[in-house]
Amino acid sequence: MDCLEFQQQLPELYGSRTSLADHPHVVDCENCAALVRDLEYIAEQAKFLLPIHDPSPRVWEKISASLPPRSRADDDPRRVRNRNSGRLRRCSRRRLSDAWGRSIC
Amino acid sequence: MNIPQGEPQKPKPSNQHLRRNPPIAGEAEAIQSAQAGNATSFEFLYSLHKRRVYSLCLRMLGNVAEAEDLTQEAFLQLYRKIGTFRGDSAFSTWLHRLAVNVVLMHLRKKGLPQVSLEETLEPSQDDGPRKDIGARDLVLSGSIDRVTLERAVENLPPGYRLVFVLHDVEGYEHNEIAEMLECSIGNSKSQLHKARMKLRDLLHSGQRKEMAS
Numbered sequence: 001m002d003c004l005e006f007q008q009q010l011p012e013l014y015g016s017r018t019s020l021a022d023h024p025h026v027v028d029c030e031n032c033a034a035l036v037r038d039l040e041y042i043a044e045q046a047k048f049l050l051p052i053h054d055p056s057p058r059v060w061e062k063i064s065a066s067l068p069p070r071s072r073a074d075d076d077p078r079r080v081r082n083r084n085s086g087r088l089r090r091c092s093r094r095r096l097s098d099a100w101g102r103s104i105c
Numbered sequence: 106m107n108i109p110q111g112e113p114q115k116p117k118p119s120n121q122h123l124r125r126n127p128p129i130a131g132e133a134e135a136i137q138s139a140q141a142g143n144a145t146s147f148e149f150l151y152s153l154h155k156r157r158v159y160s161l162c163l164r165m166l167g168n169v170a171e172a173e174d175l176t177q178e179a180f181l182q183l184y185r186k187i188g189t190f191r192g193d194s195a196f197s198t199w200l201h202r203l204a205v206n207v208v209l210m211h212l213r214k215k216g217l218p219q220v221s222l223e224e225t226l227e228p229s230q231d232d233g234p235r236k237d238i239g240a241r242d243l244v245l246s247g248s249i250d251r252v253t254l255e256r257a258v259e260n261l262p263p264g265y266r267l268v269f270v271l272h273d274v275e276g277y278e279h280n281e282i283a284e285m286l287e288c289s290i291g292n293s294k295s296q297l298h299k300a301r302m303k304l305r306d307l308l309h310s311g312q313r314k315e316m317a318s
Contacts, residue, residue, distance in 0.1 A: 011291075011298040015279060039301045042308070045254055046273035051160035052255075059159070059173050060151060063180050067144060 001025045006032055010039075129153055136196055140188050147187075151180055154197060158204045164270045165208045167259055175211055179204040205271070209285055212267070249308055257307040265300035272297050 006025040013020055020026050020036045027033075132153060138146035158179050162172035182203055190199055258266060258274075271277045271285070272293070279293040286293070 011294040014298065015290075015294045035305075038305050039298075041249075042254070042301050042304050043273050045249065045251065046258075046269070047276075049164075049251055049255060049258070049274050051157040053160045053163050053172075054156050055159040055173050055176050059155070059177050060148075062177050063151065063184075064148075066177075066181055067147075067184060 003029060003032055007035070014039075132196060136187070136190065140190070147184060150183075154200055155180075157197065158200065161201065161204055161270075161275065162208055164258065164274065165205075165212075165267055167263065167266060171211070175204075175207050178211075179207045182207060201275075205275075205285065253308065253311060254304070257304050257311070260307055261300055261303055265296055265303055268293055268296040269300035269304070273301075 001024075003025075006023075006029070010020075013023070019040060021033075021040075023036075025032055026036050131149070135146040135149045135153075139150055155176065159172060159176045162175045162179070163169065166172050166175065179200075183200060186203070190196065258269065261269060267286070268282060271282050272279065277285070279290045279297075282288075282293045283290045
């Protein structure tokens with residue numbers, strides 16, 4: 001097998017094995033051995049490319065603007081109950097003050 | 106560690122580390138809360154995952170404006186679909202796949218990378234196998250930092266970059282890539298190989314410029 005044949009088979013060879021260091025042609029050919037080392041090094045280093053980019057703040061602004069309007073009910077159901085009970089108490093006092101003609105607070 | 110005799114060790118998939126998803130504090134609760142419609146919890150999930158989703162989009166597209174638009178679209182889809190997340194896989198894996206699909210749909214509409222993916226295995230003049238690589242015997246091992254590699258990836262042609270990012274960076278297998286990109290497994294392997302060869306050329310030329318300066 002010459003270098004051209006070996007290189008033409010590389011896509012399939014890599015699909016079936018993780019390293020070609022012990023391939024007979026690689027053992028005998030320093031050129032192709034250097035090529036294989038470089039390609040395997042690139043593949044290895046690619047695994048460690050971490051996510052390093054943050055989107056600009058306007059991305060969240062656009063997302064937020066596209067979401068349904070946030071109601072206070074979204075935040076905490078317990079606050080909803082307390083809020084509603086406060087409204088009920090205020091309504092009750094108002095009705096009583098109207099009925100009695102004076103504030104009872 | 107004692108390994109019982111006669112029991113072979115199973116080799117780990119080479120990309121397994123890419124699929125590791127260590128639990129993030131508070132994420133599980135935020136997911137449940139967001140599924141119930143809590144907007145604050147959804148914002149928390151955005152803050153946890155925005156970097157990975159955006160980096161993925163940017164690497165696949167090579168364009169900041171497009172990457173931001175598609176990051177936005179990915180999270181809006183997340184908002185619409187989060188109720189369907191059942192916990193069969195890690196949330197980040199599920200979101201990651203959603204983001205990949207968003208990018209791929211966008212690319213299909215544009216049609217650009219698919220042109221190169223339809224390429225046959227016939228080598229082109231620039232990227233085909235070289236008979237003599239004796240002149241290119243610079244050894245890269247240990248000499249390339251990740252920033253340099255990142256920049257080289259940005260300079261790949263779109264079709265090569267797409268397959269390289271999906272396979273070598275994100276850890277998808279060729280059969281998965283072939284299904285996602287609607288090409289053959291052979292094409293996926295060929296594009297990956299050409300991407301790595303192109304990267305090698307880019308990195309070599311970068312080294313030569315450094316040595317010359």
